[in-house]
Amino acid sequence: MSLPSSVKYLVIGAGIHGLSSAWHLAKEQSAAGETPDVLVIDKTGVGAGASGIACGVVRNNYYQPAMSELMAANVEVWEQDPAAFSYHPVGYVALGAERQVSDLTEVHERQQNIGYPSQLIVGEREVRDYMLGMFPDWRAQGVHVCLHEQKGGFANNMASLQGLAGKATAAGARLMDGVRVTGFEFDGSGAVTTVHTDQGDIQAEQVIVGVGPWVEEIWTMLGLPNRLDVRTPEGEVHRDQNMWTYWYLQEGEIDVDPKLLSLEDGSMPPVLHVDSDAPLYDDERTLITDEFWGNYFKQDLHGVQGGAAPVVVGETFQVDPYPTASVQEGFADMWCASLSHCMKRFEGKRATYKNIRSGGVGCFTVDSFPVFDYMLPNVYVIADSNHGYKMIGVGREVARVVTGGHSSLLSPFRYERFATGDLHPVSNSPYPWS
Numbered sequence: 001m002s003l004p005s006s007v008k009y010l011v012i013g014a015g016i017h018g019l020s021s022a023w024h025l026a027k028e029q030s031a032a033g034e035t036p037d038v039l040v041i042d043k044t045g046v047g048a049g050a051s052g053i054a055c056g057v058v059r060n061n062y063y064q065p066a067m068s069e070l071m072a073a074n075v076e077v078w079e080q081d082p083a084a085f086s087y088h089p090v091g092y093v094a095l096g097a098e099r100q101v102s103d104l105t106e107v108h109e110r111q112q113n114i115g116y117p118s119q120l121i122v123g124e125r126e127v128r129d130y131m132l133g134m135f136p137d138w139r140a141q142g143v144h145v146c147l148h149e150q151k152g153g154f155a156n157n158m159a160s161l162q163g164l165a166g167k168a169t170a171a172g173a174r175l176m177d178g179v180r181v182t183g184f185e186f187d188g189s190g191a192v193t194t195v196h197t198d199q200g201d202i203q204a205e206q207v208i209v210g211v212g213p214w215v216e217e218i219w220t221m222l223g224l225p226n227r228l229d230v231r232t233p234e235g236e237v238h239r240d241q242n243m244w245t246y247w248y249l250q251e252g253e254i255d256v257d258p259k260l261l262s263l264e265d266g267s268m269p270p271v272l273h274v275d276s277d278a279p280l281y282d283d284e285r286t287l288i289t290d291e292f293w294g295n296y297f298k299q300d301l302h303g304v305q306g307g308a309a310p311v312v313v314g315e316t317f318q319v320d321p322y323p324t325a326s327v328q329e330g331f332a333d334m335w336c337a338s339l340s341h342c343m344k345r346f347e348g349k350r351a352t353y354k355n356i357r358s359g360g361v362g363c364f365t366v367d368s369f370p371v372f373d374y375m376l377p378n379v380y381v382i383a384d385s386n387h388g389y390k391m392i393g394v395g396r397e398v399a400r401v402v403t404g405g406h407s408s409l410l411s412p413f414r415y416e417r418f419a420t421g422d423l424h425p426v427s428n429s430p431y432p433w434s
């Protein structure tokens with residue numbers, strides 16, 4: 001297939017957002033009696049970016065009301081076709097330190113209000129008993145609160161993207177690999193008229209940008225500001241902030257029988273996420289950290305997979321090629337120690353740590369929450385601030401907006417919040433995305 005000279009909807013990026021947007025745009029067009037005219041272009045191919053490497057956790061443990069409501073909508077989309085999306089609805093358990101009791105209690109209350117099923121357990125002893133009910137060798141320390149979300153779970157990254165790509169093409173969207181956007185031309189109103197690519201030019205009525213961690217590059221090509229003033233909810237103005245910051249996501253896997261992490265009846269357990277301020281030692285009793293630490297882990301196809309809190313790598317994109325598919329030195333020791341801290345079954349498993357394609361760089365916005373907005377008259381930008389593999393439903397909302405509708409779910413993520421001070425509340429989690 002060669003690049004057409006024009007298209008109604010041009011989607012840049014075949015990750016979770018680009019593919020979901022294309023699928024839903026094609027459906028919207030068909031529903032309106034039009035022939036779908038949607039083209040997704042990707043400089044490499046389906047799942048070449050962050051979506052193809054994500055751990056795949058689907059959860060709703062968000063302290064911010066707008067994130068929580070959006071996540072509930074995303075879970076609805078995952079549940080539409082678990083087989084096609086390689087989605088495992090095993091639920092999600094978030095365990096926190098004493099300082100997180102109020103945050104998780106608020107999250108739980110909000111989930112009750114929006115009808116998202118979850119259970120809250122508070123108190124060190126109560127939490128331990130609850131976890132022992134699932135895992136008889138549970139032994140994590142410093143854990144005072146547990147939020148067990150009955151919905152959510154995880155999906156297998158590449159399989160889910162192939163499923164989504166299949167849905168997009170079945171609905172009438174076209175996908176083209178190996179087409180890299182190199183620039184734009186604009187009319188007097190600031191709207192994009194022509195998109196330059198390394199395979200030629202294309203005219204588009206509407207452009208949807210879903211380029212994950214490469215967003216700064218496209219943002220700059222669009223002439224959008226990489227520095228800005230940010231007003232806090234209290235009215236204070238932080239001048240000349242960087243729009244983007246890069247974090248290194250640390251993830252890995254141990255090469256064990258996946259059943260090592262089964263429940264007693266042999267079934268797949270929920271995804272587990274532990275934040276603790278108990279000192280973390282390895283199996284030889286060497287201190288790994290006495291600072292607040294966090295981990296997450298799940299049963300995977302070939303072992304047990306998960307990660308730990310990320311580290312900032314700076315305000316410029318210097319890690320090339322992306323995703324780096326690697327982790328920093330020390331991660332394997334920390335993560336394996338944290339598994340063993342949680343359950344005796346992981347004792348001695350550091351030796352089984354696998355150096356596989358995992359981990360990578362995420363691009364975060366200035367407040368660490370997504371920007372979903374029209375940034376130019378006909379350019380809609382999906383900059384998910386690395387929240388997004390789980391956000392399979394954002395494309396549905398984007399398609400609604402781009403075809404002339406409104407999305408109350410996306411509205412809290414408009415760019416103008418940085419000027420108005422309508423920022424999202426911040427939690428006590430060690431993660432920039434909770």
Ligand SMILES: Cc1cc2nc3c(=O)[nH]c(=O)nc-3n(C[C@H](O)[C@H](O)[C@H](O)COP(=O)(O)OP(=O)(O)OC[C@H]3O[C@@H](n4cnc5c(N)ncnc54)[C@H](O)[C@@H]3O)c2cc1C
Nearest residue numbers: 013015016017043049050051055056057181212388389390
């Ligand atoms: C290690 C890691 C683990 C993660 N784990 C989770 C998790 O468990 N759960 C979760 O919800 N989120 C997770 N995330 C975050 C999540 O992966 C991202 O937020 C999400 O996948 C971004 O999706 P996207 O569609 O915006 O971008 P991507 O999936 O990165 O896709 C962007 C695409 O754009 C293409 N592209 C870029 N520039 C151009 C250009 N100039 N021209 C044409 N094409 C271009 C790329 O080739 C790429 O295929 C994780 C991220 C990382 C790095």
